[in-house]
Amino acid sequence: MQNLLSKYEKKLVKSGLADNGDPLLGILDAKIKWNKKGDTIKIFEKTFERLNINSLIFSKPKEPYFSIINYLAKNSEGIIKPVDCETRTFFHDLPVSFEFNTDAVISGLKKRKCVIIPNHGIIATGTVGIEQAFIAYSSVCFSCFVKFFSDYLYAVKSNKPDKSFKKEFEKVLNFVNPPLSYNHRLMEGPFTSNADAIGAMKETGKLMVDLKLVDSFFGNISYCRNNTLLISQTGSSLDELLGCIDLCPLDGSSCSGITASSELPAHLEIINKTGHKAILHGHPRFSVILSMDCDIVNCLKKDLCHIKCPQKRHIREIPVVSGEVGSGLCGLCNTVPEAIIDKPGVIVYGHGVFTSGIKDFNEPFMNLLQIENDCYKEYLNRV
Amino acid sequence: MFGWCGKILEINLSEKRFRTFTPDPDILIKFIGGRGLSGYFLKEHITLNWDDPGMPVLLFTGPLANTSSPFSGFTNVMSRSPLTGTIGDSSVGGNFGTQLKRAGFDGIIITGKSDILCGIEIHNSKIEIIKVPHMAGMPTGETGSILKDKGSTAVIGPASENGVLFSNIIFDINIAGCRNGLGLVLAAKNLKYITVKGTKKTKVSDPNDLEKSKEDILRLIYASPVLSGSFGISKFGTAALFDLINDRRMMPTDNFRRTYFKHAHLINAPSLRKLYNPKDDGCPQCNIMCKKVIRTGISMPEFETLSHFSALIGNTDIETVISANRFCNETGMDAISAASTLACFSEINEKKLSSSEILDLLNAITYKKGEGEFLGLGAARYAKMKGHPDTAIVVKGQELSSYDPRGAYGMALSYAVSTRGGCNLNAATIGYEILRKPVAINRFTFEGKARIVKNSEDLNAAVDSLAVCRFIFFAASMEEYARVFHAVTGISLSADELIKSGERIYYNERIMNAENGFSAKDDDLPSRFFNSYGYKGSDIKIRPINRKSFLKARTNYYKARGLDKSGMPVPETAKRLGL
Ligand code: SF4
Ligand SMILES: [Zn+2]
Numbered sequence: 010m011q012n013l014l015s016k017y018e019k020k021l022v023k024s025g026l027a028d029n030g031d032p033l034l035g036i037l038d039a040k041i042k043w044n045k046k047g048d049t050i051k052i053f054e055k056t057f058e059r060l061n062i063n064s065l066i067f068s069k070p071k072e073p074y075f076s077i078i079n080y081l082a083k084n085s086e087g088i089i090k091p092v093d094c095e096t097r098t099f100f101h102d103l104p105v106s107f108e109f110n111t112d113a114v115i116s117g118l119k120k121r122k123c124v125i126i127p128n129h130g131i132i133a134t135g136t137v138g139i140e141q142a143f144i145a146y147s148s149v150c151f152s153c154f155v156k157f158f159s160d161y162l163y164a165v166k167s168n169k170p171d172k173s174f175k176k177e178f179e180k181v182l183n184f185v186n187p188p189l190s191y192n193h194r195l196m197e198g199p200f201t202s203n204a205d206a207i208g209a210m211k212e213t214g215k216l217m218v219d220l221k222l223v224d225s226f227f228g229n230i231s232y233c234r235n236n237t238l239l240i241s242q243t244g245s246s247l248d249e250l251l252g253c254i255d256l257c258p259l260d261g262s263s264c265s266g267i268t269a270s271s272e273l274p275a276h277l278e279i280i281n282k283t284g285h286k287a288i289l290h291g292h293p294r295f296s297v298i299l300s301m302d303c304d305i306v307n308c309l310k311k312d313l314c315h316i317k318c319p320q321k322r323h324i325r326e327i328p329v330v331s332g333e334v335g336s337g338l339c340g341l342c343n344t345v346p347e348a349i350i351d352k353p354g355v356i357v358y359g360h361g362v363f364t365s366g367i368k369d370f371n372e373p374f375m376n377l378l379q380i381e382n383d384c385y386k387e388y389l390n391r392v
Numbered sequence: 393m394f395g396w397c398g399k400i401l402e403i404n405l406s407e408k409r410f411r412t413f414t415p416d417p418d419i420l421i422k423f424i425g426g427r428g429l430s431g432y433f434l435k436e437h438i439t440l441n442w443d444d445p446g447m448p449v450l451l452f453t454g455p456l457a458n459t460s461s462p463f464s465g466f467t468n469v470m471s472r473s474p475l476t477g478t479i480g481d482s483s484v485g486g487n488f489g490t491q492l493k494r495a496g497f498d499g500i501i502i503t504g505k506s507d508i509l510c511g512i513e514i515h516n517s518k519i520e521i522i523k524v525p526h527m528a529g530m531p532t533g534e535t536g537s538i539l540k541d542k543g544s545t546a547v548i549g550p551a552s553e554n555g556v557l558f559s560n561i562i563f564d565i566n567i568a569g570c571r572n573g574l575g576l577v578l579a580a581k582n583l584k585y586i587t588v589k590g591t592k593k594t595k596v597s598d599p600n601d602l603e604k605s606k607e608d609i610l611r612l613i614y615a616s617p618v619l620s621g622s623f624g625i626s627k628f629g630t631a632a633l634f635d636l637i638n639d640r641r642m643m644p645t646d647n648f649r650r651t652y653f654k655h656a657h658l659i660n661a662p663s664l665r666k667l668y669n670p671k672d673d674g675c676p677q678c679n680i681m682c683k684k685v686i687r688t689g690i691s692m693p694e695f696e697t698l699s700h701f702s703a704l705i706g707n708t709d710i711e712t713v714i715s716a717n718r719f720c721n722e723t724g725m726d727a728i729s730a731a732s733t734l735a736c737f738s739e740i741n742e743k744k745l746s747s748s749e750i751l752d753l754l755n756a757i758t759y760k761k762g763e764g765e766f767l768g769l770g771a772a773r774y775a776k777m778k779g780h781p782d783t784a785i786v787v788k789g790q791e792l793s794s795y796d797p798r799g800a801y802g803m804a805l806s807y808a809v810s811t812r813g814g815c816n817l818n819a820a821t822i823g824y825e826i827l828r829k830p831v832a833i834n835r836f837t838f839e840g841k842a843r844i845v846k847n848s849e850d851l852n853a854a855v856d857s858l859a860v861c862r863f864i865f866f867a868a869s870m871e872e873y874a875r876v877f878h879a880v881t882g883i884s885l886s887a888d889e890l891i892k893s894g895e896r897i898y899y900n901e902r903i904m905n906a907e908n909g910f911s912a913k914d915d916d917l918p919s920r921f922f923n924s925y926g927y928k929g930s931d932i933k934i935r936p937i938n939r940k941s942f943l944k945a946r947t948n949y950y951k952a953r954g955l956d957k958s959g960m961p962v963p964e965t966a967k968r969l970g971l
Contacts, residue, residue: 010839038840039948061850061891063843098611101871119886121871136851137824137844140831243617244828253832257623264623264661265635268828271617336621337614 010036014044017066017143025071025221026150031130032068036139055111056134060118064139066146069130073184074150077157080177082107082127089125089152092159093297094315094359095227096152098334103149123149144226151224151292157181158298158388165392166302178392188382189220191375198369199234199286206232206239207254213289213370214247222381223247223291228361229270230370233286236260240269240276247291271335274342275363282346285365289373292361293381295388300329300356302391315358325383329356354380394597395455395881396420400433401497403512403519405581406445406504410519412497420498421883422970424890425454427481428857428897429499430470431904434479438904442472442480442573443580445505451546451586452499453489454859458594460602461876462609463861464677465490467563469546473572474580475557475729475770476789476813478905480572483856485675485683486563487544494590506582513542514588527584529553531722535585536565543589549724551758552579556768558729558791562721566673566683566691571726572790572812573770597882605875609868610679616867618827619680625863629670629684630695631661637699640826640835641927641934642799644792645703647735648785648918651796651926651934653703659710664692667710675861682863686714693717693727699794700731705738705745712747716754723758729770730754732791736771737763739783788813788914797917798926798934800825800835805945806845809915809959811901819848820862829866838941842948847891853901854894896969899954903961903971912959915946 014034021027034044037057043050053065069075081089082105089103096103104117105125114132117124122145123133131149135141161178164170170178195213200206210230218225225248231240238257245253257266257273266273276288303314303322310317316339318331328348332341341357348355353376354364362380366372398417403410415429423432430450440447449471456464467489473480492500495514502512506521509528513520527535532549539545544564552559552575559575562568578584596602614620618632625632637643638656645653657663664670670692674681684692693701693713697720701713720727734753738745745753756764766774771791775784785792790813797804806819816822821844825835833844851870855862858873870887878884885893922942926934950957954965 013840036840038843039951060888061847061895063840063847098608098615101608119888120874135831136847138831138833138840140833144831242828242832244831262657262662263635264628264632265639267618267621267623267632267636268826269617269621269623271615271621273617273622277622333611334615335617337610340614 228291484569
């Protein structure tokens with residue numbers, strides 16, 4: 010248990026989601042184990058007692074998240090409604106509690122997996138594992154970031170952001186990393202063994218997370234060799250792919266890939282359409298934010314942009330398509346593969362980016378990086 | 393009243409009388425429906441023997457049935473199990489729950505014993521008890537077909553009528569439900585079948601919000617690889633799990649002496665699909681359609697049946713699996729227990745079973761011929777009788793299903809403490825230990841598992857009481873269903889409060905078992921799992937479970953569940969839960 014506590018404490022810090030020493034983590038089996046002592050433990054002991062949870066994370070988020078979340082919470086009426094598709098699908102909305110006491114915390118957590126306490130931080134819980142709490146915490150940070158920057162862009166374009174929003178935006182922007190760069194080569198393909206391919210997948214996944222290009226839990230990666238698709242498993246972390254890669258024979262002779270990423274159908278179809286071997290998918294922030302910035306007025310599908318956008322949209326030369334996670338009729342597996350042909354990548358509305366490469370991850374990685382950098386620059390242009 | 397009908401039908405077969413009554417609305421909220429209400433009404437009778445005419449069989453559906461709530465309309469069947477002596481229950485899909493609500497009832501309680509073989513026919517408020525001596529011994533498919541115009545059907549077959557302890561009930565011709573020998577409880581009442589049909593509507597408090605919450609759930613379903621993915625249950629049925637469980641080296645093989653089946657590729661879901669090109673079938677309000685049928689009356693085997701009729705008994709012939717599955721469904725016996733009992737037979741007699749021997753033995757069990765008479769008592773009794781009790785791989789007398797506990801320690805704990813004997817479904821830890829939903833957790837440790845198992849049992853008890861399909865919870869969570877519940881009933885209960893009801897419902901079952909003498913001594917696994925390896929490969933090893941760690945986890949579980957050290961319920965917990 011102690012191992013898990015320290016693993017996720019470190020992960021919060023390393024991912025830039027909390028400052029060293031801030032996160033409080035607890036796991037309950039017969040007794041609650043905490044990673045540290047603290048005044049708030051009393052509130053959370055009651056929380057464990059009264060809720061059907063087994064793990065909890067409480068932390069003040071690191072900047073810029075702290076300012077962003079406080080700003081959004083202050084201007085919410087008790088609920089922050091995310092704008093990105095992933096958070097909307099899996100978390101619906103994010104409750105805010107303006108009081109920080111046992112009853113207020115419990116009342117928020119009875120409904121959702123997390124609650125935001127302005128000026129204090131985020132409380133996130135899990136029912137079967139601390140990883141659930143980590144994902145919830147990380148999703149709050151991600152979706153609030155996206156919402157803050159989207160709202161600001163919208164405010165700039167529709168009228169003018171009020172003074173306090175502008176001031177907050179400028180403060181927050183100071184914390185945002187400048188465009189990312191990377192000058193080394195990744196493992197060179199085509200890979201002649203599964204071990205090499207898996208090695209390259211691990212290297213690429215870890216690099217994406219280490220550069221903070223994407224968050225660890227949101228994205229997937231695959232490589233196709235010998236009529237078999239090697240693909241990261243559903244819910245795996247891009248920076249911890251060891252033992253989390255499924256082998257799916259393309260001839261369909263085995264169902265072992267049932268635990269493969271939910272984007273497996275999209276990966277298969279991209280391979281089919283492009284003949285590429287290496288595919289990357291992640292949720293870089295500014296690509297997500299910009300994908301939702303649309304100037305078309307009177308669009309008939311206004312509230313269905315994420316599933317039924319009828320326009321051919323682009324950011325620079327990168328296509329922006331609609332499509333939901335997975336394999337439904339409106340699934341992105343029906344839009345991304347067609348759009349990616351002969352392009353450096355595709356952005357999915359409010360969701361993330363897909364890139365692919367002919368023989369290894371150098372090309373898709375650099376493309377992903379470039380798309381995010383371009384979107385960042387373009388965002389600054391637009392505001 | 394929204395959601396519930398607020399009316400329960402009670403039928404006494406001895407007196408050939410029925411009455412309806414209105415339960416206290418508080419009880420509906422506290423126990424929800426399905427498994428919760430079944431347990432509530434079973435409790436006062438639980439110390440009776442299963443074949444006592446006073447022992448009720450309860451069939452309950454939930455408040456969401458007969459609305460457009462996704463994946464709703466399940467039916468929970470409960471009584472005291474002839475096989476285990478514990479409570480016996482099962483939640484089954486199909487049309488029964490929906491029709492029951494249409495007829496105007498939340499549930500049926502059947503007591504008494506008919507003096508002649510009979511059927512119960514419910515058509516709205518018209519209730520008839522029909523004498524059917526000519527149906528004695530009739531296979532379930534034939535019975536179901538004769539009755540199909542009368543609505544949804546629940547029928548027993550010759551296995552029940554001949555006293556097989558693991559006989560079951562077949563719903564709507566294709567759906568095998570009810571482990572624990574519940575078919576035999578119907579047979580003890582001389583009840584061959586129940587049909588139900590109705591035309592009433594269920595009132596929904598907020599239809600608009602119900603539609604919106606439905607969209608949320610469907611989005612999650614499409615995002616779930618296990619349900620909707622290229623290799624998921626929607627495409628292949630539950631047989632989709634076959635390769636994965638074998639790959640994880642936890643496929644019970646040769647009566648749990650090994651955990652890897654090297655012939656899996658001959659029997660797996662893609663092979664089945666190629667050979668039989670099955671059609672999709674499923675429950676009303678379902679987008680997944682996990683049931684695969686070859687043609688009416690012939691279903692594709694579920695994963696557990698596929699695995700037990702192949703790996704567990706060393707059979708590599710796919711046709712034999714299909715035939716054995718079909719035979720079990722036609723005669724109305726639980727395929728998991730049947731196969732496991734054959735595996736026990738095979739080990740004791742050191743005999744590899746041929747295809748024809750498998751089918752002959754199933755026949756002998758049904759018709760009490762030769763050794764079949766004893767095999768029909770289930771693996772535990774059979775093995776004891778033969779002087780080899782260790783070869784029965786059971787918990788509380790019920791045969792384990794197709795997830796070897798050495799390959800997932802939460803599963804090990806949950807098998808041991810399950811209120812209905814060796815059952816993988818009470819906690820369904822397979823979701824996170826293998827399928828990575830909602831998150832993946834280390835399967836080879838007991839650390840943290842006590843609380844996790846307890847939480848999952850509570851969640852699943854709530855799901856069974858809402859009477860919705862369990863599979864959906866590989867994708868959705870109680871958060872989404874709390875919204876559905878509110879939209880339908882108008883009652884605002886949070887996800888956590890619904891799960892708290894699950895805790896109450898589960899504890900009630902624990903109390904019932906305690907009243908029949910079940911305690912820590914019964915919450916245990918067969919010794920095989922503590923003594924021997926399941927698989928030794930260079931990449932992965934399935935080790936014997938460390939007994940000390942297991943016992944510690946069990947003690948922790950008792951603590952988490954609010955039981956005393958010997959696993960017995962205590963008044964304080966009961967009071968806290970409002971029992
Ligand atoms: S997934 Fe299967 S069991 Fe569940 S509701 Fe659909 S058809 Fe019925
Ligand atoms: Zn994504």
